[in-house]
Amino acid sequence: xxxxxxxxxxxxxxxxxxxxxxxxxxxxxxxxxxxxxxxxxxxxxxxxxx
Amino acid sequence: xxxxxxxxxxxxxxxxxxxxxxxxxxxxxxxxxxxxxxxxxxxxxxxxxxxxxxxxxxxxxxxxxxxxxxxxxxxxxxxxxxxxxxxxxxxxxxxxxxxxxxxxxxxxxxxxxxxxxxxxxxxxxxxxxxxxxxxxxxxxxxxxxxxxxxxxxxxxxxxxxxxxxxxxxxxxxxxxxxxxxxxxxxxxxxxxxxxxxxxxxxxxxxxxxxxxxxxxxxxxxxxxxxxxxxxxxxxxxxxxxxxxxxxxxxxxxxxxxxxxxxxxxxxxxxxxxxxxxxxxxxxxxxxxxxxxxxxxxxxxxxxxxxxxxxxxxxxxxxxxxxxxxxxxxxxxxxxxxxxxxxxxxxxxxxxxxxxxxxxxxxxxxxxxxxxxxxxxxxxxxxxxxxxxxxxxxxxxxxxxxxxxxxxxxxxxxxxxxxxxxxxxxxxxxxxxxxxxxxxxxxxxxxxxxxxxxxxxxxxxxxxxxxxxxxxxxxxxxxxxxxxxxxxxxx
Numbered sequence: 001x002x003x004x005x006x007x008x009x010x011x012x013x014x015x016x017x018x019x020x021x022x023x024x025x026x027x028x029x030x031x032x033x034x035x036x037x038x039x040x041x042x043x044x045x046x047x048x049x050x
Numbered sequence: 051x052x053x054x055x056x057x058x059x060x061x062x063x064x065x066x067x068x069x070x071x072x073x074x075x076x077x078x079x080x081x082x083x084x085x086x087x088x089x090x091x092x093x094x095x096x097x098x099x100x101x102x103x104x105x106x107x108x109x110x111x112x113x114x115x116x117x118x119x120x121x122x123x124x125x126x127x128x129x130x131x132x133x134x135x136x137x138x139x140x141x142x143x144x145x146x147x148x149x150x151x152x153x154x155x156x157x158x159x160x161x162x163x164x165x166x167x168x169x170x171x172x173x174x175x176x177x178x179x180x181x182x183x184x185x186x187x188x189x190x191x192x193x194x195x196x197x198x199x200x201x202x203x204x205x206x207x208x209x210x211x212x213x214x215x216x217x218x219x220x221x222x223x224x225x226x227x228x229x230x231x232x233x234x235x236x237x238x239x240x241x242x243x244x245x246x247x248x249x250x251x252x253x254x255x256x257x258x259x260x261x262x263x264x265x266x267x268x269x270x271x272x273x274x275x276x277x278x279x280x281x282x283x284x285x286x287x288x289x290x291x292x293x294x295x296x297x298x299x300x301x302x303x304x305x306x307x308x309x310x311x312x313x314x315x316x317x318x319x320x321x322x323x324x325x326x327x328x329x330x331x332x333x334x335x336x337x338x339x340x341x342x343x344x345x346x347x348x349x350x351x352x353x354x355x356x357x358x359x360x361x362x363x364x365x366x367x368x369x370x371x372x373x374x375x376x377x378x379x380x381x382x383x384x385x386x387x388x389x390x391x392x393x394x395x396x397x398x399x400x401x402x403x404x405x406x407x408x409x410x411x412x413x414x415x416x417x418x419x420x421x422x423x424x425x426x427x428x429x430x431x432x433x434x435x436x437x438x439x440x441x442x443x444x445x446x447x448x449x450x451x452x453x454x455x456x457x458x459x460x461x462x463x464x465x466x467x468x469x470x471x472x473x474x475x476x477x478x479x480x481x482x483x484x485x486x487x488x489x490x491x492x493x494x495x496x497x498x499x500x501x502x503x504x505x506x507x508x509x510x511x512x513x514x515x516x517x518x519x520x521x522x523x524x525x526x527x528x529x530x531x532x533x534x535x536x537x538x539x540x
Contacts, residue, residue, distance in 0.1 A: 029270070
């Protein structure tokens with residue numbers, strides 16, 4: 001892929017709006033991620049060395 | 051296409067990645083098994099060269115074992131070079147590389163990299179404590195420890211990449227940081243097992259805390275970086291997904307796995323990977339010093355932070371090594387002597403935990419992409435999880451398990467031989483780290499990257515990494531590791 005092709009690609013890249021499935025992927029990832037972090041943070045209080 | 055890109059291009063070929071992974075397992079296990087022969091009284095690897103902090107160059111080098119003392123430092127260095135040349139040339143043949151070209155290039159790589167390591171062990175750079183300064187008869191030192199040699203090797207590589215690009219291109223056949231670091235990580239498993247065996251409860255708790263790293267990298271980092279790339283910078287899905295994986299998970303391997311998963315054109319993750327290498331170098335040059343400056347009294351927070359923030363296995367694990375050296379040195383100068391191995395071990399554990407799930411995350415993305423975004427007949431298959439699993443982790447787990455069993459069950463007489471035996475293997479691990487640092491440096495052709503017109507890609511990387519990834523990584527490392535300190539050295 002040449003320099004010109006890369007630049008052309010990056011210029012035209014804004015044409016794709018976020019699909020509902022992408023929004024779901026981002027939303028579910030963050031939701032599960034923060035929930036698990038809170039659970040793990042609480043759990044880690046009971047681990048040795050804490 | 052940059053040197054980095056050309057080199058990484060080979061990684062995009064699935065067959066080659068598999069071969070390199072399995073080769074690293076074979077070489078790492080061979081070193082480990084030969085080292086363990088020391089338990090039966092046979093010293094196969096005692097000739098490997100080791101470097102001490104020096105002011106008299108004649109005293110810098112020595113074979114690791116006194117059994118091979120007659121070799122002397124220079125003899126040990128030559129034997130080490132010849133052994134590595136033979137083994138890695140065989141590996142190059144297995145990878146279907148040009149063996150003669152590899153052997154010549156590797157010779158240059160080895161001697162420049164090891165010379166950098168020797169320079170890094172010069173007392174004015176490496177001596178740490180007042181007792182060390184007195185011992186060497188010097189009034190000051192940069193206190194980098196002898197592992198500052200990693201940085202010297204990295205800088206040597208960067209200088210070659212940016213000021214001698216034709217020489218860098220000539221070295222290219224032997225510039226294989228992924229192979230070198232994977233071999234090092236396989237060997238590292240045994241060393242960490244022996245270290246962790248002394249405090250098994252603490253080690254178990256570190257592993258459980260490492261799970262938090264996975265949650266962070268995959269679920270939080272990935273989603274935010276993907277959103278930034280798509281919404282703020284307007285990248286297409288084909289560019290955004292490999293970019294998000296490269297920035298948030300584990301650099302080169304994750305970017306290539308994701309590119310394959312979403313059926314992106316091979317050039318996309320390869321170009322993203324070249325960015326990953328550049329930024330990883332910048333991080334390794336900055337973060338260990340920041341960690342030492344602000345987190346020296348929270349060594350494991352620093353360790354986890356390096357594992358979460360620095361992308362690519364090579365840069366992260368080697369960065370953990372530098373962080374350990376600097377933090378242990380700083381604490382030692384204040385009279386606190388932590389046991390070596392725990393900081394590096396925590397960084398490696400965090401990184402390996404993240405690596406383990408690359409295949410599963412790539413499968414999840416493949417399922418979503420092939421069923422909901424670019425619906426094709428080429429559906430995601432469960433076998434892809436195994437295909438994308440980083441096989442060198444099998445080697446790491448094997449050496450860790452064997453090392454742990456030996457450390458926990460051996461009789462005192464055997465146990466007394468275990469530490470020096472693992473020490474011999476660990477000396478090879480250090481040499482592969484040196485080769486990794488130098489190779490990463492040689493791949494870091496900064497001006498050429500900008501010439502290729504990657505400014506916008508680099509902007510996403512910069513904003514995500516320095517605006518989000520390293521700070522959230524620090525917060526979460528603090529949340530899970532604050533107050534947990536390595537055992538004190540006895």
